Amino acid sequence: MELQTLTYLAVGLTFAIYIGIAVWARAGSTSDFYVAGGGVPPVLNGMATAADWMSAASFISMAGLISNMGYGGGLFLMGWTGGYVLMAMLLAPYLRKFGKFTVPSFVAERFYSNGASAVAVVCLLTMSITYIIGQMTGVGVTFARFLGVTNETGIYIGMAIVFAYAVFGGMKGITYTQVAQYVVLISAYTIPAIFISFQLTGNPIPQLGLGGSLTGQDITMLARLDQVVTDLGFGKYTTTTAGSTLNMFVYTISLMIGTAGLPHVIIRFFTVPTVAAARSSAGWALVFIALLYTTAPAVAAMARLNLLSTVNSAAKTGGDMYAEGTSLVHAERPDWMKRWETTGLLKWQDKNNDGRIQYYNDKTKNQAVLDKAAAAGWAGSELTVNADIIVLANPEIALLPNWVIALVAAGGVAAALSTAAGLLLAISSAFSHDLLKKIWMPSLSEKGELRAGKIAMACAIVVAGWLGLNPPGFAAGTVALAFGIAASSIFPVLMMGIFNKKMNKEGAIAGMVAGISITLFYVFAHKGLFFIKGTDFLGLIGGANSFFGITPEAFGTIGALTNFLVAYVVSKFTPECPEHIQHLVEDVRTPRGSKVIGGAH
Amino acid sequence: MDTSGKAYWHAVLKLIGVHLFIWALVSYGFGIVFAPALNNIHLGGYPLGFWFAHQGSMYIFIILIFVFAKLMGKLDEKFNVHEQ
Numbered sequence: 298m299e300l301q302t303l304t305y306l307a308v309g310l311t312f313a314i315y316i317g318i319a320v321w322a323r324a325g326s327t328s329d330f331y332v333a334g335g336g337v338p339p340v341l342n343g344m345a346t347a348a349d350w351m352s353a354a355s356f357i358s359m360a361g362l363i364s365n366m367g368y369g370g371g372l373f374l375m376g377w378t379g380g381y382v383l384m385a386m387l388l389a390p391y392l393r394k395f396g397k398f399t400v401p402s403f404v405a406e407r408f409y410s411n412g413a414s415a416v417a418v419v420c421l422l423t424m425s426i427t428y429i430i431g432q433m434t435g436v437g438v439t440f441a442r443f444l445g446v447t448n449e450t451g452i453y454i455g456m457a458i459v460f461a462y463a464v465f466g467g468m469k470g471i472t473y474t475q476v477a478q479y480v481v482l483i484s485a486y487t488i489p490a491i492f493i494s495f496q497l498t499g500n501p502i503p504q505l506g507l508g509g510s511l512t513g514q515d516i517t518m519l520a521r522l523d524q525v526v527t528d529l530g531f532g533k534y535t536t537t538t539a540g541s542t543l544n545m546f547v548y549t550i551s552l553m554i555g556t557a558g559l560p561h562v563i564i565r566f567f568t569v570p571t572v573a574a575a576r577s578s579a580g581w582a583l584v585f586i587a588l589l590y591t592t593a594p595a596v597a598a599m600a601r602l603n604l605l606s607t608v609n610s611a612a613k614t615g616g617d618m619y620a621e622g623t624s625l626v627h628a629e630r631p632d633w634m635k636r637w638e639t640t641g642l643l644k645w646q647d648k649n650n651d652g653r654i655q656y657y658n659d660k661t662k663n664q665a666v667l668d669k670a671a672a673a674g675w676a677g678s679e680l681t682v683n684a685d686i687i688v689l690a691n692p693e694i695a696l697l698p699n700w701v702i703a704l705v706a707a708g709g710v711a712a713a714l715s716t717a718a719g720l721l722l723a724i725s726s727a728f729s730h731d732l733l734k735k736i737w738m739p740s741l742s743e744k745g746e747l748r749a750g751k752i753a754m755a756c757a758i759v760v761a762g763w764l765g766l767n768p769p770g771f772a773a774g775t776v777a778l779a780f781g782i783a784a785s786s787i788f789p790v791l792m793m794g795i796f797n798k799k800m801n802k803e804g805a806i807a808g809m810v811a812g813i814s815i816t817l818f819y820v821f822a823h824k825g826l827f828f829i830k831g832t833d834f835l836g837l838i839g840g841a842n843s844f845f846g847i848t849p850e851a852f853g854t855i856g857a858l859t860n861f862l863v864a865y866v867v868s869k870f871t872p873e874c875p876e877h878i879q880h881l882v883e884d885v886r887t888p889r890g891s892k893v894i895g896g897a898h
Numbered sequence: 899m900d901t902s903g904k905a906y907w908h909a910v911l912k913l914i915g916v917h918l919f920i921w922a923l924v925s926y927g928f929g930i931v932f933a934p935a936l937n938n939i940h941l942g943g944y945p946l947g948f949w950f951a952h953q954g955s956m957y958i959f960i961i962l963i964f965v966f967a968k969l970m971g972k973l974d975e976k977f978n979v980h981e982q
Binding site: 363368371372374375378379381382385386387390504505507508509510517518519520535536542545546549550571572573576577579580583584587590591594883886887888889890891 | 970977
């Protein structure tokens, strides 16, 4: 069958399944709508959390970035998994015992203040919207490539689909839909990786293939990759860090504590039956996440090697890549290159007019590489490959069968849509439950609350879609910014709420405000005010990455430190936390007496 | 044995401390700070520091969570604060 027909079929079929499940499980009461009646088993909950968590950034964008960054890309791997350890040990069991629906309602009660809760809602909304912008961008790119429509149309289609099942299905729909989505996206990710690992190393397990030897050769995959990329003037694959070691360090911290502070992930742990289950649920979620995350570095390295050997026939055998006739003749390029050329994400420009594709790092400081290139008559690198196409193009580069390519398309769509839906739910509950019902309109009926939640979702979709048309960067970058925001605001307030029983409302509010403000200030300085292009103010902070060379994506760590520090100092100079709240915190620390969270609140 | 809430919380903090130490050691330690030194050792075709950053720390994270959950369960029973 034609690739295009197969793609339509795969995407259409999986959509039908998700929507079918959402309709089948249409929610009834508010309790069902938000937390699926508190009765989702830990393993299934783990799978749904994994689908919720693994977004367009993980699925489409991450391996491409690692592929380009090499070793330094490991910060995404460690950062986006290490947060679950913090979640399991520091937050999930205590929040489950506390027995509240949402993060802001925890903040409201623990800090005996609607003001603190309102600040938490604002932080949560800022973070969630930023996150969804990234998802919508991912949805757009995926649809544009596989359905042959423009990026804009892709985003509009995505908005409509997310709206349909998030608004009509609620959490219960989403939980079971997301189990289905997990199955689709993990097969879409691992099946091509298994094929490619087997082709290259003879070992079908990608995690082992990455450390294996090349088929028929007496050299390991990574050693060959290191040699090829350094010969072409790129940084050595297994050692190049992401900026300075300090930047890599704080970037990883920011992603880890951001993960632990993600409201749409935390809300998952309210759906398990007991405190003990909340602890192991985080473990199950991580098992399912790690299945993709440990495959990603193999996908990254193998795609890089495959791409380089497609362009230069000497790459796979370790021959002289500057020798005559090794570069690919453009007229003989494989079909996948032609397909991606039409999207504009892969470009070729024949700088030396020899009709062949030369691909190397022409900005390298290594004079030997430049001399060799000049001697071979190369006049600059002629190929630009957008990092974000790597995962989607990966099966095509390896010349895998069409059904695998179609499956990857379905997986990409699943990844982007599932996270967007989970985030919309967090936005909806924060707005309707924590802001409207608790603060502005206490008399709101259950029905009215549900309706307000749905309206909030619809508005959030429109705003995110609109910003997604003109995003501050591609999926992974935008998403990393969202993590910085969560890291600087939500994680510290939850931590202090549990581990410092003397922390008072003044400290909590001041900490959140200080943390998120300084982070947004640094981010907006780089990316523009509210991510609107052209409104950046880098001059004011003394140039890009001026704070010890730390990038805006990594700045959440500094925001979190500020938050902790300000909160501590303010709490020392303001009235002490009331006695009954201190007792409440003591009670939260022990599992005994936990209740199943019901609909009444 | 002291079975008060205070003693329980003290034991919990100790358990968290030990696990977070390992958590930080494998990721920030072996995966980032000591990675250049560890890269001189090889695990199959993997330089060891690179392996910790791209594979190893994630496996250890999973083990840490399950071991922690198990030990916490035991601690809860020992101090008689477990869920009935």
